[in-house]
Amino acid sequence: MSSEAKSAENYVEMPKNLAELRAGIVAGTTKAADLASSYYERIEKINPRLNVYLSLTRERALAQAARVDEMAAKGDPLPPLAGIPMGIKDVLVMQGSPSTAGSKILEGYCPPYDATPVSKLEAAGAVLLGKLNCDEFAMGSSNENSAYGPVRNPVDTERVPGGSSGGSAAAVAANLAVATLGSDTGGSIRQPASFCGVVGVLPTYGRVSRYGLIAYASSLDRVGPLAANVRDAATLLGVIAGHDPKDATSSTAPVPDYAAESDKPLKEPGKAGLRIGVPAEYFAEGLDAEVRAKIEAGIHALQAAGCTVKPVSLPHTRYAIPTYYLVATAEASANLARFDGVRYGYRSPASETLSDMYRHSRDEGFGAEVKRRILLGTYALSAGYYDAYYLKAQQVRRLLAEEFLRAFAEVDAIVTPTSPVPPFKLGEKTGDPLAMYLADIYTVTANLAGICGVSVPCGATKAGLPVGMQILAAHLNEAAAFRVARAVEAAGL
Amino acid sequence: MGDKQGMTAKVTVEDVERVAELANLELKPEETPAMLRDLNAILEYVAELNELDTSGVTPLAQVSELVGGLLDGSGKSQLRADQTLPSLDRATVMAQAPETDQVFFKVPKVIER
Numbered sequence: 001m002s003s004e005a006k007s008a009e010n011y012v013e014m015p016k017n018l019a020e021l022r023a024g025i026v027a028g029t030t031k032a033a034d035l036a037s038s039y040y041e042r043i044e045k046i047n048p049r050l051n052v053y054l055s056l057t058r059e060r061a062l063a064q065a066a067r068v069d070e071m072a073a074k075g076d077p078l079p080p081l082a083g084i085p086m087g088i089k090d091v092l093v094m095q096g097s098p099s100t101a102g103s104k105i106l107e108g109y110c111p112p113y114d115a116t117p118v119s120k121l122e123a124a125g126a127v128l129l130g131k132l133n134c135d136e137f138a139m140g141s142s143n144e145n146s147a148y149g150p151v152r153n154p155v156d157t158e159r160v161p162g163g164s165s166g167g168s169a170a171a172v173a174a175n176l177a178v179a180t181l182g183s184d185t186g187g188s189i190r191q192p193a194s195f196c197g198v199v200g201v202l203p204t205y206g207r208v209s210r211y212g213l214i215a216y217a218s219s220l221d222r223v224g225p226l227a228a229n230v231r232d233a234a235t236l237l238g239v240i241a242g243h244d245p246k247d248a249t250s251s252t253a254p255v256p257d258y259a260a261e262s263d264k265p266l267k268e269p270g271k272a273g274l275r276i277g278v279p280a281e282y283f284a285e286g287l288d289a290e291v292r293a294k295i296e297a298g299i300h301a302l303q304a305a306g307c308t309v310k311p312v313s314l315p316h317t318r319y320a321i322p323t324y325y326l327v328a329t330a331e332a333s334a335n336l337a338r339f340d341g342v343r344y345g346y347r348s349p350a351s352e353t354l355s356d357m358y359r360h361s362r363d364e365g366f367g368a369e370v371k372r373r374i375l376l377g378t379y380a381l382s383a384g385y386y387d388a389y390y391l392k393a394q395q396v397r398r399l400l401a402e403e404f405l406r407a408f409a410e411v412d413a414i415v416t417p418t419s420p421v422p423p424f425k426l427g428e429k430t431g432d433p434l435a436m437y438l439a440d441i442y443t444v445t446a447n448l449a450g451i452c453g454v455s456v457p458c459g460a461t462k463a464g465l466p467v468g469m470q471i472l473a474a475h476l477n478e479a480a481a482f483r484v485a486r487a488v489e490a491a492g493l
Numbered sequence: 494m495g496d497k498q499g500m501t502a503k504v505t506v507e508d509v510e511r512v513a514e515l516a517n518l519e520l521k522p523e524e525t526p527a528m529l530r531d532l533n534a535i536l537e538y539v540a541e542l543n544e545l546d547t548s549g550v551t552p553l554a555q556v557s558e559l560v561g562g563l564l565d566g567s568g569k570s571q572l573r574a575d576q577t578l579p580s581l582d583r584a585t586v587m588a589q590a591p592e593t594d595q596v597f598f599k600v601p602k603v604i605e606r
Binding site: 109110111112113204205206219245248249251316318319321322323325326333337340341342343344345346347351352353354355356357358359360362363366368371372374375376378379382389391392393394395396397398399401405433434437449450475476 | 538542559
């Protein structure tokens with residue numbers, strides 16, 4: 001980004017942190033309504049360049065801001081996210097607002113209910129500005145599969161923001177929201193967080209309710225926050241985590257104070273420092289040299305902060321992408337069967353029979369990548385192939401999960417690059433689906449194993465492109481991942 | 494189902510058409526060649542799983558068991574008591590339907606009379 005022409009295409013502006021914003025709201029020096037309006041002004045100015053928001057929920061946001069201001073004026077105790085402007089990935093439903101999942105097949109759909117993570121944020125005082133662009137049905141690693149056009153990376157508008165939660169990551173990096181929600185089925189929060197230089201959290205499977213999340217692959221899907229710094233991301237996870245009677249897969253385990261946990265040093269007085277595992281399999285062929293150097297610098301910083309660093313072995317890593325793309329597409333083929341033009345969304349006009357109507361609606365409503373994945377998944381589940389593909393993938397999935405359990409008996413966290421490469425150019429990988437799938441090589445394993453992780457900024461390449469470090473921790477041990485992420489952040493690489 | 498054939502199959506145009514029919518998708522003729530090429534490339538890649546001997550490995554369909562029982566470590570059922578609770582009202586649901594008489598979803602005819 002040396003040339004002037006290119007630096008003009010940089011829209012990076014980091015939002016203020018939650019504590020600072022909240023203090024202003026509590027003191028009355030900042031009005032939630034003014035804050036919301038200033039965000040809408042910035043969105044109006046910059047969104048046309050980045051294509052981050054698909055729709056705005058202005059009326060609802062301003063009503064919520066007014067409620068917050070009223071509480072503040074009365075001196076009522078304010079909830080933790082009082083007046084904080086946030087954005088929601090368009091795969092999470094909001095009552096009465098368009099929810100497209102980035103697909104034409106849901107054009108015009110205004111769901112009659114709120115997703116649980118959405119209602120939890122609002123109950124905590126957040127002001128929800130609008131719905132964020134993403135790859136269609138969260139299928140993609142670059143946000144180029146959105147039916148509503150790609151999101152551009154605020155760091156360099158010629159490059160992709162990552163995917164599928166590209167809008168959620170770009171919104172934070174360009175200060176078009178203080179924080180956002182995304183979803184992560186194979187890396188869809190962590191990889192865009194890495195590409196845009198923000199923090200992204202993959203909570204443990206079951207930690208956050210998926211009620212109201214438009215499903216892609218139900219045994220892998222998670223909802224999680226993206227924010228400008230680790231402590232804010234930890235605070236947000238604390239708000240949205242917890243059991244939900246409307247999601248039978250949600251965990252009843254108590255929700256720790258993640259922000260307070262993240263404040264703990266890596267080495268507490270009189271105790272051994274956290275043990276960090278480094279898997280050689282994540283530093284093998286295909287890893288960009290500059291990304292490697294930054295991650296190694298991050299690991300040295302963790303050592304300096306009192307961690308013990310040791311190698312761990314995850315030998316099945318190379319089978320993760322094939323396993324993931326069989327499991328995810330099989331589940332997707334079942335989940336996406338519901339889009340048939342009968343009850344909501346797009347219906348192809350002028351079909352003679354019911355069967356034609358299904359086919360035409362789905363053919364016209366779905367994009368190429370969604371069709372590819374439905375076909376692959378249907379193939380893997382079809383008679384004669386089920387054992388060879390789907391069952392085999394589920395067996396390998398167990399091997400992958402078990403080797404993580406073994407590793408976490410020895411270490412508190414595992415650190416890797418989030419992505420093997422820095423953000424790539426728009427159009428660079430669209431012609432080759434397999435090359436795009438390989439962009440997820442370091443992130444799909446955590447989804448398959450059900451474990452949690454955080455992607456935290458870990459410096460930039462010489463060209464100024466962000467590098468992210470992925471910190472993985474055992475089931476329900478988000479606290480460890482946040483502590484390590486805080487230390488990487490504090491190193492200021 | 495399950496005749497234990499390995500991942501050696503090469504997908505043909507007929508396969509793509511058969512699978513598209515199963516999935517209620519209708520590919521345009523110009524879409525088929527690219528889909529055929531991509532599916533074969535992907536299937537060739539996933540065939541790497543054949544290198545692994547997984548005999549005796551119990552398939553893992555869902556990770557809740559790893560998180561501890563049914564996700565809380567107690568093994569207790571997370572399922573609520575089976576009782577009738579209010580659902581969305583008909584008018585709200587029908588408001589989203591592409592075609593409705595306000596009572597039912599309307600669709601093109603299913604069978605010839």
